[in-house]
Amino acid sequence: MEVPILKQGHYLIASIQSALTDADLSQLREALIERVGRFRARGVIVDVTALDVMDSFAVRTLRDIAHMARLRGAETVIVGIQPEVAFAMVQLGLTLKGVATALDLEEGLAFLDGVARERIERGQGRVDRA
Amino acid sequence: MATRSKDRPSPPAGFPTQTQDTATLLRELVAHLRQNRTQLREEWARRITRAQLLTAMTEAEIFAEATSVYDNYVEALETGTFEALQAYARNLSERIIPRGVETHEVVGIVLLLRDVLARSLFAKYHEDFDKLNRILDAYEPAANRVANTVAVGFVQERERIIRQQQEAIRELSTPVLQVRERLLILPIIGVIDPQRARQLTEQLLRAIRTNRAKVVVIDITGVAAMDSNVANHLVQTVEASRLLGGTVIVTGLSPEIAQTLVTIGVDLSEMATVGDLQGGIEEAERLLGYKVVPLEELAPKA
Numbered sequence: 001m002e003v004p005i006l007k008q009g010h011y012l013i014a015s016i017q018s019a020l021t022d023a024d025l026s027q028l029r030e031a032l033i034e035r036v037g038r039f040r041a042r043g044v045i046v047d048v049t050a051l052d053v054m055d056s057f058a059v060r061t062l063r064d065i066a067h068m069a070r071l072r073g074a075e076t077v078i079v080g081i082q083p084e085v086a087f088a089m090v091q092l093g094l095t096l097k098g099v100a101t102a103l104d105l106e107e108g109l110a111f112l113d114g115v116a117r118e119r120i121e122r123g124q125g126r127v128d129r130a
Numbered sequence: 131m132a133t134r135s136k137d138r139p140s141p142p143a144g145f146p147t148q149t150q151d152t153a154t155l156l157r158e159l160v161a162h163l164r165q166n167r168t169q170l171r172e173e174w175a176r177r178i179t180r181a182q183l184l185t186a187m188t189e190a191e192i193f194a195e196a197t198s199v200y201d202n203y204v205e206a207l208e209t210g211t212f213e214a215l216q217a218y219a220r221n222l223s224e225r226i227i228p229r230g231v232e233t234h235e236v237v238g239i240v241l242l243l244r245d246v247l248a249r250s251l252f253a254k255y256h257e258d259f260d261k262l263n264r265i266l267d268a269y270e271p272a273a274n275r276v277a278n279t280v281a282v283g284f285v286q287e288r289e290r291i292i293r294q295q296q297e298a299i300r301e302l303s304t305p306v307l308q309v310r311e312r313l314l315i316l317p318i319i320g321v322i323d324p325q326r327a328r329q330l331t332e333q334l335l336r337a338i339r340t341n342r343a344k345v346v347v348i349d350i351t352g353v354a355a356m357d358s359n360v361a362n363h364l365v366q367t368v369e370a371s372r373l374l375g376g377t378v379i380v381t382g383l384s385p386e387i388a389q390t391l392v393t394i395g396v397d398l399s400e401m402a403t404v405g406d407l408q409g410g411i412e413e414a415e416r417l418l419g420y421k422v423v424p425l426e427e428l429a430p431k432a
Contacts, residue, residue, distance in 0.1 A: 084332075086335055086370040089370070090369045095369045103338070103342060103374055
């Protein structure tokens with residue numbers, strides 16, 4: 001099942017609706033990375049609220065998405081991990097290190113806004129110096 | 131032996147005869163035990179006291195219990211049904227467990243009774259060795275079952291109580307409290323075992339979700355000791371909370387715990403730690419963008 005990717009301002013939102021096969025996940029990764037460039041997105045939100053299982057491949061793919069998106073100039077945040085899923089993940093040692101996470105879509109958007117603000121502040125700093 | 135084979139010409143095929151024989155013998159046995167009830171029961175109570183069993187009970191109590199156990203015992207031997215004895219054993223256990231009676235004492239007194247009765251049988255039948263043999267054949271299996279029933283009943287009752295207490299401890303163990311919008315505290319007191327750690331984590335994750343918490347302060351002032359297992363559980367809790375978008379601050383690590391953790395080499399670099407609960411809450415407020423100021427500082431503005 002293909003995951004719909006919505007554009008919302010500078011952000012891309014991928015909302016996973018049902019369990020995904022490995023192929024679906026790879027497809028999601030490619031689509032997101034491609035669109036980050038096409039829409040000049042600043043942030044990516046992947047909503048996994050609907051997932052009640054997260055295996056190592058899914059976790060790795062999410063991490064890859066975050067790292068690849070960062071290389072293309074967008075910050076990624078994973079939102080909506082269920083408590084049970086989070087617990088299972090840490091037991092399996094899948095901790096999404098280096099990837100931002102947030103409670104839900106709203107929090108994710110707030111996080112990306114915060115990152116954008118920081119960037120602007122830093123950007124201004126550079127302009128001042130120049 | 132000769133008499134015995136005369137009684138039962140074909141032992142292998144004569145199973146019903148044998149049970150009937152056993153039943154007759156048991157009846158005789160029961161009659162004997164009933165007849166000598168007073169004396170045997172006294173002897174038993176005496177031996178219990180001498181062996182220093184049931185020290186938590188007074189002599190009168192021991193005698194009273196000994197009487198009821200004796201009667202139940204004889205009845206179980208007579209009827210071959212153990213329900214009444216089972217119920218009695220459970221009831222007895224319920225009464226004596228809170229007084230600190232140990233398993234070995236209960237097993238000990240039952241075995242003593244078995245011994246007392248067996249001795250009286252020896253005394254009665256020592257002249258007819260063959261009869262004694264058959265009486266013992268009938269007595270032993272039944273007596274074993276009785277001893278078994280009482281001991282198992284006691285242990286089961288003990289286990290039930292232990293389970294009940296564990297449940298109670300678990301229920302009142304760890305509250306997750308909201309102190310401010312989006313800020314939770316989790317004071318941990320006592321020993322953390324894997325099961326509790328798991329339950330604690332699940333509870334915290336659910337609370338993060340329902341309270342939409344961003345920062346959690348876990349206070350472990352009340353945790354006396356910590357080993358690598360517990361530390362790893364703590365790290366897991368922190369990581370799982372992060373996956374839900376929550377930041378965890380751990381507070382109240384005692385000098386001893388800090389020392390152990392560094393000595394055993396647990397990697398806590400991923401964990402934010404602050405000295406005490408107050409510091410932890412202040413740090414959390416900073417993260418959330420709160421600032422607490424005294425009212426006087428606000429006053430000049432007005």
